[in-house]
Amino acid sequence: MNSSDRIELLIDPGTWYPMDEDMVSIDPIEFHSEEEPYKDRIDSYQRETGLTEAVQTGIGELNGIPIAMGVMDFQFIGGSMGSVVGEKITRLIEYATNESLPVIIVCASGGARMQEGSLSLMQMAKISSALYNYQSNKKLFYVSLLTSPTTGGVTASFGMLGDIIIAEPNATIAFAGKRVIEETLKVTVLEEQQETEYLFEKGLFDLILPRNLLKDVLSELFKLHGFFSNKNQHES
Known part of the structure; x- marks a missing residue:
């Protein structure tokens, strides 16, 4: 499932506002x-994927609840994390921190992007630092959704930092590859x-969820943590 389909699955129609x-x-x-x-490779992937x-980042509503969401796309250079991916996710988290929004990051990645060298590795620390402020200082709520594959630097950083970590069934989740x-x-x-x-049995994350249940379960998790729909807020 590509990032646009994922946004369509989780976000209410007409409420998605992309960032950066x-x-x-x-x-x-x-x-x-x-x-x-x-x-040239970047240019060709931009043409192929649109x-x-x-990663796509933005603000939207999930069953009426305002959220900030980042969705990685494996079809774009294997969902690899370079400086732009790291910057977009960091800005999303900082925006959510300022606006007191819950965050979902949908992970699908082969890891850090080798073509950007140490600048790619720096994104792990940058995103993790933004999440520390968001979670520990502001006490806000971050859900990490692991899809197939989630590997490398994404697994070693924000993929495993969710307050709730959800994985899709039969997903490949690892740091280093089997070979x-x-x-x-x-x-x-x-x-x-x-x-x-196998990884769920070892306690690596909290929940395995098929796609058809994701939206409603996420909605209930947000309500449990004090995030409600705009409609409910207006009525109160």
């Missing part, structure tokens, strides 16, 4: 180690050891 749509990567380290220059980057682990540690990694159901 014009923010694009500019090849900050002049990466030229592939057949296709990084800037997106400017690997990398096996070649590095000389051990056998079973396929199911990086799948939702």
